[in-house]
Amino acid sequence: MPRAHIELDRKAVVAPVRRRTFGSFVEHLGRCVYTGIYEPGHPSANEDGFRMDVVDLVRELGSTTVRYPGGNFVSGFRWEDSVGPREQRPVRRDLAWRSLESNQVGLDEFARWLKLTDSELMLAVNVATRGILPALDLLEYANHPSGTTLSDLRIANGTPEPHDVRMWCLGNEMDGPWQTGFMTADDYGKIAARTAAAMRMADKDLELVVCGSSGSGMPTFGDWERTVLEHTYEHVDYVSCHAYYQELDGDLGSFLASATDMDFFIDTVVATADHVGGKKRSKKRIDVSFDEWNVWYLKEHQEQEARETDLEWRHAPRKLEDVYTVADAVVVGNLLMTLLKRSDRVTSASLAQLVNVIAPIMTEPGGPAWRQTTFHPFSITSRLASGEVIRPVIEAPVYETARYGEASLVDAVATVDEDRAAVFLVNRDQRETAHVTIDVRGLGSSRVVEALTLADPDVYAKNTLAEQDRVTPAANASATLADGTVTVELPPVSWTAIALR
Numbered sequence: 001m002p003r004a005h006i007e008l009d010r011k012a013v014v015a016p017v018r019r020r021t022f023g024s025f026v027e028h029l030g031r032c033v034y035t036g037i038y039e040p041g042h043p044s045a046n047e048d049g050f051r052m053d054v055v056d057l058v059r060e061l062g063s064t065t066v067r068y069p070g071g072n073f074v075s076g077f078r079w080e081d082s083v084g085p086r087e088q089r090p091v092r093r094d095l096a097w098r099s100l101e102s103n104q105v106g107l108d109e110f111a112r113w114l115k116l117t118d119s120e121l122m123l124a125v126n127v128a129t130r131g132i133l134p135a136l137d138l139l140e141y142a143n144h145p146s147g148t149t150l151s152d153l154r155i156a157n158g159t160p161e162p163h164d165v166r167m168w169c170l171g172n173e174m175d176g177p178w179q180t181g182f183m184t185a186d187d188y189g190k191i192a193a194r195t196a197a198a199m200r201m202a203d204k205d206l207e208l209v210v211c212g213s214s215g216s217g218m219p220t221f222g223d224w225e226r227t228v229l230e231h232t233y234e235h236v237d238y239v240s241c242h243a244y245y246q247e248l249d250g251d252l253g254s255f256l257a258s259a260t261d262m263d264f265f266i267d268t269v270v271a272t273a274d275h276v277g278g279k280k281r282s283k284k285r286i287d288v289s290f291d292e293w294n295v296w297y298l299k300e301h302q303e304q305e306a307r308e309t310d311l312e313w314r315h316a317p318r319k320l321e322d323v324y325t326v327a328d329a330v331v332v333g334n335l336l337m338t339l340l341k342r343s344d345r346v347t348s349a350s351l352a353q354l355v356n357v358i359a360p361i362m363t364e365p366g367g368p369a370w371r372q373t374t375f376h377p378f379s380i381t382s383r384l385a386s387g388e389v390i391r392p393v394i395e396a397p398v399y400e401t402a403r404y405g406e407a408s409l410v411d412a413v414a415t416v417d418e419d420r421a422a423v424f425l426v427n428r429d430q431r432e433t434a435h436v437t438i439d440v441r442g443l444g445s446s447r448v449v450e451a452l453t454l455a456d457p458d459v460y461a462k463n464t465l466a467e468q469d470r471v472t473p474a475a476n477a478s479a480t481l482a483d484g485t486v487t488v489e490l491p492p493v494s495w496t497a498i499a500l501r
């Protein structure tokens, strides 16, 4: 049985727990919006057509900030299409996802939905195929109180109070050849700098996110961030990171170590941003907005796309509806632990996405909504993590992975607040239970109040429409605290949370 020992010291503070770490993402893609969050006529729909069964699950998930409306979708989007009387809104082709967009949900409706879920809006502007003026117009429509044409239009459309959007993304994945209007780093850096400067003339306190590479595997990764930040450093607050992981070629060991890759990715982007800041002798620090992360069966999606012969333009087709396994949930829980561990520089993040499209929540049109396996580690972490993040000292055996080299069999992170603490752990061992001791004297904890583990003898078990709760977390009765030490057994391929008083 592998044994691991973890030391937690209240003084080893990384940073405060950032509520924005628990952000998510709603894109006009597939059935995320239509028949996902919005389905007039559904038995649970409210007067705006929003499914309240989904609202309840989003609240339980504990998602905080929601990035909207894309993603690749935003690069072909005219925001004006999606406001005003619904019957007058145009139907457009969305080239990014080869779908029809009815614009029945737009900024004002989505802002109403956010109120139901108690979340913050993070809005993306189209810098790819539009320009500075449409971005300024959207800003005026969204945030100006009243007395201008566009703010008065918002009021006439039924939203008297400004949306007061603080976080704005300057486009999406602008280096990707799949992006409508993709650009070179130099071109994008110049446009992003001018757009940001103009938006800040309207409101100097906006928090602006410039696009980093669309993934660390892009050939221009690193150079892209450097060039873009050389243009934009003084105008923006965040650089974005996007990362998706999946098990490839049956290599579960590497997949389970995905968080080590995310950590390396963050290191590289932070170092690049600091390099640019150093060269500029700037006192300012650029943070990371990890605004797309998840498990995504991307390879299967790309193969399916290559085989696609049905080129019909459809509204809300079923797309990217990945069904997640126990192993996927362990990886998602572990990636979230890494985001917490890097809270010194990753101050905002978005699980991509929220409903139906590579999502923790699934729905059936006219039918139920349910939790995927990945829902559980996210919601429990969002509920239990508070106060400050503590960097643990972990002594654990390592194993060799084909993709990421050596990885620890056990990973962990902790948070501590005035009267409570939480420890999050994974066991990446595929065969054996890990026996873990955690020295919590440095936290002053005296009692285990809750211990939950997500595991299953079948690591590929899933929740489906037919079996919605096949995989749920269970109480871990092995977790005990005596003489300042927590002892716990972690089953093979498992994620665990322990709440302490």
Ligand code: AHR
Binding pocket: 027, 070, 071, 072, 073, 172, 173, 214, 292, 352, 353
């Ligand atoms: O989240 C799905 C897609 O992944 C987003 O639209 C895009 O930004 C990324 O490539």
